Amino acid sequence: MLYKIAHILRDKLPWIWDVIGIINSFLFGLRYDAKMTQVQKILTHFTKTTEEDGNALFYKIEVLCKDNLSLLVKMFAEQPASAFDFFKPHGFDELSLKKLTKDKSFLAYIVVAEGSAQKKVCVGYFFQRSFFWGKSFRGYMTDYRWQRRGINKMMNLCATEISSLLGLRVFGTIAPDNIASMKSAQTANDIHIVETLPNGDYYVEYRPKKD
16 A cells, blocks of 8 residues: 555655655664664675686675765666566656755665776665565666676675664565565565565565575
């Protein structure tokens, strides 16, 4: 129900959505700011180094901010139209993204890669649009040129650890045709299908995997 209401407000009554966003950001900050200081420690655990074509390549996760925003804008601009068939959570221009970085309840992160033969680029993006009462909605995208490198799994694991730290229940949507997204999510989470939405998408809850 919350998911449906949120989309109606965002798409039909954007000014109300903006006001709610300001209030939610403030209240989320009051409730979670202390725990958010521990997120950086989680991010430092999600790094990896690989070797490709004889060159070392280093991956890490960064909080989306004004200093790295241009990397994400560039990644979005270079994706094929088909990449957005199942991914339309917000605007992808610099102004829209800059607005989101100011929202304390919008937890956004990017995966960057760089190496001896590779300048720093954004290769993945994930977010959790959160609410002060403890619910969150997850979305993520990997650059089509960097797929099949475990980036989706890396992002899902990191997002799950962050939500566990904060005590958030995390939900999202997965299109039945988007088999790759479902498989990727299942490698990092226990996926519970809550319901099938009118458009056919699965409304799911991302739960931490049980040991």
